[in-house]
Amino acid sequence: MVSTSTEILAFPNIKAIIRDNRTAEVVVAGNSRAVPDGQTLQELRDNALALVVTEAQTLQRPVRVQIEDPEGHGELIVHPDNKIESVSYVPRPARRRAPAPAITAEAAAPAVVETIPLVEPSTVPTQPGRGAATAAAIDRQPWPPTPIETEEPGPVSPAVQRIGVAEAESAAAAAPEEPQSRRSLKETSFLVSAPVLEPATQGWRGTLTRLGLRMDPSEEELAEREDIRTVSQHWPGPRTIAVVNRKGGANKTPTVVMLSAILARYSGAATVAWDNNESQGTLGWRTEKGAHDRSVLDLIDSSTELLSPSTNAAEIAKFVHHQTADKFDVLRSDENEEGDHEVTAEEVDIAHQVLTRYYRLVIMDSGNTARAANWRRMIDHTNQLVxxxxxxxxxxxxxxxTLQTLESRGGHDADLARNAVVIVSESTDAKRSMTGDALKRAKAEAQRIADGFEPFVRAVVRIPYDPALVNGPIRHEALQPATQRAWLAAAAAVAKGF
Structure with missing residues (x-):
């Protein structure tokens, strides 16, 4: 089965470089490894690929490698069993060669050699217990994948079409030895570049590991580890996520809660979920309430004090409601039923300035009116649209x-729409009574909607139905494992946009 480049993890970053002076190196995650000498360009290629095979055997999965040599550059997929797949290869433009000096008929040697035996390529050492990755075992076709076009030589006299061994050896002996180039100490390192692959912790592989038989993780567990690594990053400067849909009941508030919980849990970054409804939102109903009743309006009224250099970070706790299990804070909308205040664009600016001083991640819930001043100003501050x-x-x-409206405005709004993450949830009360064919139809409808958005946005993620998302306060630990995994994938898709 042939792999595609999108199925192969980009970690670690591997490059194979061969230079005009017949030196080569393989760079793994920024650390250089020397390639054994080869008599020809192709032998250097084989020796370099043998080192990459060893890396694939260490990781026990295919790896991607960027290749570069005097004849071109491209990308290969290298498997632990020595199979090589070509993803791309761009040959360098052929250079016209200078005409060779004429050889007289008298200079032709009388002895003739029909064939010259090839020199056996050198063997590249591998890890003990792994299959031997030798240059001879490497399929030479993928690098380069196609012959490089060169200038055809001019006609040669029939009397000089073959060269005798004696003449060839004499010419080789007369040629001056090329000085062996010394490599710079900057081009190598004694540090081990490949990360240590931790044993499996999930499924039957994890069970065997706990029983004392170390097992490598499955592809599913490796994918989950990659998502965790993605959401655990810290980015320079604050990031703002806007969760939008002009229709009520579209799962905006549960999405805000789950993204906040996962990003706060894994990254450890100070995270706040902000209910940016122009009047009264529902984020406060689906999360824990603190020991006070303050809302965004109170924070705006105290903005001068909160932005003062003498104010310490703990003062923000007077205005937000901490989620004790999921480790993020909530800034509620105004819940005064008798009030008629609607948040203005200027007030959004003030609240955002305060929050980005105290938090690294700001995740904004929104109302249903894309024309509202606070909605449009929220978009101005947004780094990633969900x-x-x-x-x-x-x-x-x-x-x-909603996406069409943003795209039609052009500029920053259109960029957000094109790079948006769409999250399709199966969360609906009807699921509780669904069985058999009805459940299949519901899943098929979710897939149809997901497929429909796929060509127009950066990522689409599906979330399975979970009763813990329907009513009451939402907590990460109350979700089913499959739902937790799906939300982790959704948060990773969002974090990739930072």
Whole structure:
């Protein structure tokens, strides 16, 4: 089965470089490894690929390698069993060679050699217990994948078409020895570049590991580890995520809660979920309430004090509601039923300035009016757009219109729409009574909606139905394992946009 480049993890970053002076190196995660000498360019290629095979055997999975040599550059996929797949190869433009000096008929040697035996390529050492990765075992076709076109030589006299061994040896003996080039100490390192692959912790592989038989993780566990690594990053400067859909009941608030919980849990970064509804939102209803009743309006009223250089970070706790299990804070919207205050664009600026002083991640819930001043100003501050939708056609149509509105505005808004992450949730009360064919139809509808958004946004993630998302305060640990895994994938897709 042939792999595609998108199926192969990009970690670690591997390069194989061969230079005009017949020196070569393989660079793994920034650390250089010397390639054994070869008599020809192809032998150097083989020796370099043998080192990459050893790396693939260490990781026990295929790896991607960027290749560069005097004849071209491209990308290969290298498997632990020595199989090599070509992803791309761009040959360098052929250079016209200078005409060779004429050889007289009298200079032709009388002895003739029909064939010259090839020199056996050198063997590259591998780890003990691994299959021997030798240059001879490397398929030479993928690098380069196609012959490089060169200038055809001019006609040669029939009397000089063959060269005798004596003449060839005499010419080789007369040629001056090329001085062996010394490599710079900057081009190598004694540090081990490949990360230590931790044993499996999940499934039957994890069970065997706990029983004392070390097992490598499955592809699914490796993918989960990669998502965890992605959401655990710290980025320079604050990041703002806007969760939008102009239709109510599209799962905006659960999406805000789950993204906040996962990013706060794994990254450890100070995270706040902000209910940016123009009047009264529901984020406060689905999260824990603190020991006070303050909202975004109170924070805005105290903004001068909160932005003062003499104010310490703990003062923000007077205005937000901490989620004790999921480690993020909530800034509620105004919940005064008798009030008629609508948040303005200027107030969004003030609140955002305060929050980005105290938090690295700001995740904004939103109302249903894309024309509202606070909604539009929220978009101005947004780094990553998230569009949640339930598997119901009117919610999906509202999500499409929301993206279309942003795209039509051009500039920053259009960039957000094109790089948005759409999260399709199967969360609906109807699921509780669904069985058999009805459940299959619901899943098929979710897939249809996900496929429909795929060509227009950066990523689409599906979330399975989970009763813990339907009513009451939402907590990460209350979700089923499959739902937790899906939300982790969603958070990783969002974090890739930072």
């Amino acid at each position: 569009v949640p939708v339930t598997a119901i056609e009117d919610r999906a149509e509202a999500a499409r219109l």
